[in-house]
Amino acid sequence: MKLDFSILTVVWPALLNGTLVTIALTLSVLAIATPLGILVALGRGARSSALRSGLAAASWVFRGVPPLLILFFAFFALPVVGVKLPPLPSAIIAMSAYMAFYFGEVFRSGLLSVPAGQWRAAEALGLSPVHTLLRIVLPQTLPAALPPYISHATEVLKGTALAAAVAVPELTSAAKQVFVVTYRPFEILIAAAAIYAVLDSALLLLQWRGERWAARRRAVRPR
Amino acid sequence: MNVALLAEYGPALLEGFVTTLLLSAIVLAIATPVGALLALMRESGQPILAAAATVYVSVFRLVPALLVLFFTFYAMPQFGIRFSPMGAAVLGLSIIGSAYLSEDIRGGLSAIDAGQYRAAKALGLGWGHTMRRIILPQAIPIILPPYITRAIIIVKSTSLASIVAVADLTGQAVRAASITYQPFPFLITAGLLYLAISGLLAVFQAWAEHRVSHERRVALRTRQAGAT
Numbered sequence: 001m002k003l004d005f006s007i008l009t010v011v012w013p014a015l016l017n018g019t020l021v022t023i024a025l026t027l028s029v030l031a032i033a034t035p036l037g038i039l040v041a042l043g044r045g046a047r048s049s050a051l052r053s054g055l056a057a058a059s060w061v062f063r064g065v066p067p068l069l070i071l072f073f074a075f076f077a078l079p080v081v082g083v084k085l086p087p088l089p090s091a092i093i094a095m096s097a098y099m100a101f102y103f104g105e106v107f108r109s110g111l112l113s114v115p116a117g118q119w120r121a122a123e124a125l126g127l128s129p130v131h132t133l134l135r136i137v138l139p140q141t142l143p144a145a146l147p148p149y150i151s152h153a154t155e156v157l158k159g160t161a162l163a164a165a166v167a168v169p170e171l172t173s174a175a176k177q178v179f180v181v182t183y184r185p186f187e188i189l190i191a192a193a194a195i196y197a198v199l200d201s202a203l204l205l206l207q208w209r210g211e212r213w214a215a216r217r218r219a220v221r222p223r
Numbered sequence: 224m225n226v227a228l229l230a231e232y233g234p235a236l237l238e239g240f241v242t243t244l245l246l247s248a249i250v251l252a253i254a255t256p257v258g259a260l261l262a263l264m265r266e267s268g269q270p271i272l273a274a275a276a277t278v279y280v281s282v283f284r285l286v287p288a289l290l291v292l293f294f295t296f297y298a299m300p301q302f303g304i305r306f307s308p309m310g311a312a313v314l315g316l317s318i319i320g321s322a323y324l325s326e327d328i329r330g331g332l333s334a335i336d337a338g339q340y341r342a343a344k345a346l347g348l349g350w351g352h353t354m355r356r357i358i359l360p361q362a363i364p365i366i367l368p369p370y371i372t373r374a375i376i377i378v379k380s381t382s383l384a385s386i387v388a389v390a391d392l393t394g395q396a397v398r399a400a401s402i403t404y405q406p407f408p409f410l411i412t413a414g415l416l417y418l419a420i421s422g423l424l425a426v427f428q429a430w431a432e433h434r435v436s437h438e439r440r441v442a443l444r445t446r447q448a449g450a451t
């Protein structure tokens with residue numbers, strides 16, 4: 001069968017809509033999972049051993065089970081307990097839930113890189129814990145955590161394709177919807193792959209710039 | 224209350240579990256040598272081989288795994304190549320898995336000091352001989368921990384096969400959940416079975432790391448004893 005990319009002039013509005021949903025889904029998950037990830041990281045260093053071990057167990061479960069299964073869980077199980085949500089919010093909840101624990105690992109190793117003496121020094125200076133976190137600890141954590149954070153962000157972007165399985169009209173599912181009617185899966189999937197590659201490359205460009213920024217930050221920090 | 228349901232769908236879940244194990248084993252058996260080959264191509268110093276491997280690895284790390292499964296399952300028939308769902312899943316997951324594995328393997332290879340290549344060359348060893356006897360024995364202990372981490376990711380990624388009609392663990396659990404309207408028993412059982420696989424692999428990883436560091440200590444001690 002000959003390839004005919006002119007089909008794209010017909011189906012592009014559907015792919016564009018799918019791309020917008022993919023971007024919205026990625027940004028929503030990042031906006032929810034990032035602060036949750038910081039909380040998970042802080043909780044795993046907390047004084048309460050029940051909180052520490054509870055979070056460690058939850059982290060092991062959420063990172064040990066396939067993300068797709070967690071999406072199905074939100075899609076099928078939430079309505080049974082009375083939480084009836086449209087596909088998009090339920091996908092956002094499921095993806096944020098497991099990404100919070102992946103990000104938790106990223107931020108935990110970042111937080112561990114800040115010496116504990118700084119918390120005590122800030123306490124001695126009369127700073128509140130929240131103030132210490134926001135002004136002293138997190139700014140030092142960022143350079144170390146940024147590169148792994150962005151590589152996880154690209155996983156979020158690629159992971160949004162899973163939402164196709166629970167009826168979210170994102171890019172992969174939009175592509176499928178148009179190729180089952182046009183019988184041109186190859187051309188349409190190539191176009192979708194190119195869109196993912198562009199979005200991913202934008203994030204990787206951010207990572208490259210972030211790494212240079214982090215290297216500068218580390219270089220100028222007095223020893 | 225759910226015991227009767229689990230008993231009814233237990234055999235299907237077990238079948239799905241076996242399919243997941245089989246799929247994971249086949250994908251790892253294909254993706255490991257292909258990934259190693261890609262890593263060696265990138266380290267070979269041959270510009271064309273290195274560029275081809277770089278393009279392959281970059282492209283397949285940029286696109287979602289599910290999209291690649293859609294290619295093998297839906298787009299290949301356009302060229303007259305028709306796979307069974309299992310065949311399409313094996314092919315798609317191996318393509319993606321080998322791209323990521325090659326990066327893990329390459330990391331281990333580049334951890335070996337470049338002087339070792341030059342020393343082997345100065346001794347008149349060929350490239351294959353250098354790899355087999357000098358580089359790989361040192362690189363494998365370094366590669367093993369990230370390799371097993373990647374193997375766990377690959378096992379989890381086999382759940383994507385359920386979207387292209389493979390009756391794996393996820394597929395069977397979702398089927399049972401949607402027939403009975405009882406998602407909890409089936410999805411939780413499936414989750415526990417996945418945790419069992421990744422837990423076992425993590426235990427193996429800890430054991431292997433311990434063994435490798437032990438062997439290194441023994442080798443070091445023998446060398447020191449020989450020197451005195």
